[in-house]
Amino acid sequence: MTTEVLNFLRKFSANLRLSGQSALIRLYTKDNACYLCEVRPSSLQKLIHKWMFSSDPDSQKNNTMTGNAAFFDPPESVRGMKVLDRNLFRKTVLIPGLAVPEKSIGKLAKSLKKEVLRFRSIKPVVELSAKDSLAKSHKLMLFNPIKIKSAEDFNEDQRTVLEKLNVVLSSFQFYSFDMKYDNWDHAEIIKAVLPEELEAVTGFAIVGHVAHLNLRDGADDYKNLIGQVILDKHRTLKTVVNKLKSIDSEFRNFKMELLAGEPDFTTTVKEHGCTFTFDFSKVYWNTKLGTEHNLVASQIKQEDTVFDVFAGVGPFAVPCGKKGITVFANDLNPDSYESLVLNVSKNKANQNSNVHCFNMDGRDFIKQIFSKEMERIWKDPSSKGTVHVLMNLPALAVEFLDSFVGLFNQSSCKPKDPNCLPYVHCYYFSKCENLEQDTREAVERVLGCTLDDNVAIREVRNVAPGKEMMCIKFRVPESVLFKGNVETEDGPAAKKICL
Numbered sequence: 001m002t003t004e005v006l007n008f009l010r011k012f013s014a015n016l017r018l019s020g021q022s023a024l025i026r027l028y029t030k031d032n033a034c035y036l037c038e039v040r041p042s043s044l045q046k047l048i049h050k051w052m053f054s055s056d057p058d059s060q061k062n063n064t065m066t067g068n069a070a071f072f073d074p075p076e077s078v079r080g081m082k083v084l085d086r087n088l089f090r091k092t093v094l095i096p097g098l099a100v101p102e103k104s105i106g107k108l109a110k111s112l113k114k115e116v117l118r119f120r121s122i123k124p125v126v127e128l129s130a131k132d133s134l135a136k137s138h139k140l141m142l143f144n145p146i147k148i149k150s151a152e153d154f155n156e157d158q159r160t161v162l163e164k165l166n167v168v169l170s171s172f173q174f175y176s177f178d179m180k181y182d183n184w185d186h187a188e189i190i191k192a193v194l195p196e197e198l199e200a201v202t203g204f205a206i207v208g209h210v211a212h213l214n215l216r217d218g219a220d221d222y223k224n225l226i227g228q229v230i231l232d233k234h235r236t237l238k239t240v241v242n243k244l245k246s247i248d249s250e251f252r253n254f255k256m257e258l259l260a261g262e263p264d265f266t267t268t269v270k271e272h273g274c275t276f277t278f279d280f281s282k283v284y285w286n287t288k289l290g291t292e293h294n295l296v297a298s299q300i301k302q303e304d305t306v307f308d309v310f311a312g313v314g315p316f317a318v319p320c321g322k323k324g325i326t327v328f329a330n331d332l333n334p335d336s337y338e339s340l341v342l343n344v345s346k347n348k349a350n351q352n353s354n355v356h357c358f359n360m361d362g363r364d365f366i367k368q369i370f371s372k373e374m375e376r377i378w379k380d381p382s383s384k385g386t387v388h389v390l391m392n393l394p395a396l397a398v399e400f401l402d403s404f405v406g407l408f409n410q411s412s413c414k415p416k417d418p419n420c421l422p423y424v425h426c427y428y429f430s431k432c433e434n435l436e437q438d439t440r441e442a443v444e445r446v447l448g449c450t451l452d453d454n455v456a457i458r459e460v461r462n463v464a465p466g467k468e469m470m471c472i473k474f475r476v477p478e479s480v481l482f483k484g485n486v487e488t489e490d491g492p493a494a495k496k497i498c499l
Contacts, residue, residue, distance in 0.1 A: 341357050
C-alpha cells in the first residue's frame with residue numbers, strides 16, 4: 001500500500017471521526033501488514049471511488065487506475081525500458097462488480113452487455129470471497145470501470161433490470177486484480193516501453209516460425225526487447241528478424257538481422273493448399289501476396305502454358321503445376337531455384353512431368369526457353385491453350401520487356417491468329433497520381449509501341465504511402481515480336497538489365 005493511499009485514508013477517516021460517523025476498520029496489505037483506520041462502513045465505497053478518480057495531480061501520479069495511462073495499460077514506470085524485465089510489468093486494478101444470483105448471470109450479462117467488463121485476460125464473472133455471505137449462491141459480475149465507478153452510476157433502466165433479477169446495489173464492491181506481464185499482448189507491452197514520440201510496433205509478417213519486422217528509425221535501442229516480447233507472446237514463433245535497409249543488388253532479397261530466438265531461417269509456410277519450404281534469409285517471400293498468387297493461378301486453365309520468368313520459390317509455378325498446367329519456371333537465385341525444385345516435388349506438382357525448372361538470367365530465359373517453346377506451340381496444330389508470361393519483379397520487370405522486341409525476327413514461324421500471341425502479366429511499382437496511365441506508358445516506352453485497348457491494369461496492393469504495386473496484362477503485339485531490328489534509328493537500344 002503506498003504512502004499516498006494511507007495518507008488519503010487517514011485524512012478521510014479523521015474527517016468522519018470529527019462528525020461522529022466513524023467506525024474502526026482494518027486494512028491489510030499483501031505482506032500482511034495491518035493498518036487501522038476509522039471510517040463509516042457505508043462510506044467505504046465513496047472513499048475508494050474518491051481515491052480512484054481523485055483530480056489531485058499528486059494522488060494520480062502513482063495511482064494504479066488513473067493518470068495519463070488508460071485503466072488497463074501497463075505501468076508507466078516501464079517507459080524507456082531497453083532490457084526486458086518482466087517483473088516490472090505489475091499493476092493492481094480495482095474493478096467494480098455486483099453480486100449476482102447464479103441463475104441470473106446470463107440474463108444480466110445480456111441486458112447490460114455494454115457495461116459488462118470486456119478484457120481478454122480477466123473473466124467478467126468471478127467467485128465472491130469465501131467470507132461473503134452470498135458466496136454459495138451468487139457470483140461477482142464485473143463491469144467496465146470507465147463506465148461504472150460506483151453504484152450510483154447505474155441509471156434507472158439498469159436499476160430496474162437489476163431489481164427484477166434480484167441484484168441489490170448494496171452488494172456493489174471492488175474486485176482486486178493483479179495484472180502482470182502475461183496479461184498484455186505484444187503491442188501493448190511495446191507501446192508502453194517505447195518513448196511516446198516513437199511509432200508503436202503493432203504488426204509484423206509471420207513466415208512459418210519466423211517473425212519479420214521492418215523497424216522504423218529510432219527503435220534501435222529497443223529492437224532486441226521488441227524481438228523478445230514478440231517471441232514471448234507468440235508461442236509458435238522461434239525466430240524474430242528485422243529487415244535492414246540494404247538490398248542484395250543481384251537477387252533482390254533483403255538483408256536481415258536476428259533480434260531474438262534461434263538463428264534458424266529455413267522455414268515452411270502454407271498458402272492456398274500448397275506448402276513452401278525455403279531459407280528466408282536467402283530468398284524473397286512476401287506473405288502479403290498470397291491472394292495475388294491464388295488469383296492469377298485460378299485464372300489460368302489446364303490447357304494453358306505458363307512461363308514464370310522470376311519464379312522465386314514457386315508461389316505461381318507450384319499451384320499451376322498442381323492443376324496439370326505446363327509450367328516453365330525460372331529464377332536466377334540458386335537458393336530460390338533449389339527451393340523451387342524442392343517445392344514442386346513436395347507438392348506433387350510435377351506428376352505428369354509438366355513443370356520444368358531453370359536457373360537462368362531472366363533475359364536469357366525469355367530469349368532461349370520462351371522463344372523455343374513458343375515456336376513449338378505455334379507449329380503444333382493441336383495447340384489450343386493460351387500462353388501466359390508471368391513477370392513478378394515489380395522493381396525491374398518492365399525493363400525486361402525489351403527482350404520480346406524482335407525476338408522472332410529470324411523465325412520462319414508465325415502465329416496463325418492474334419489469339420496465339422502470348423499474354424504478359426507484368427508487375428510494376430508506380431508512384432504517380434494516375435496509376436494506370438503511368439503503368440501503361442512505362443510498358444509502351446520499353447516496347448516502343450502503343451498497346452491496343454485490350455489491356456487490363458489493376459492495383460495489387462499499397463506498398464508504402466504514394467507507392468502502389470500494379471499489374472498490367474496485355475498481349476505482346478506481333479509487330480513487337482517480329483520487329484526486324486532492335487536497333488532504333490537514333491542509336492542502340494537501352495542498356496539491358498540482367499537478373
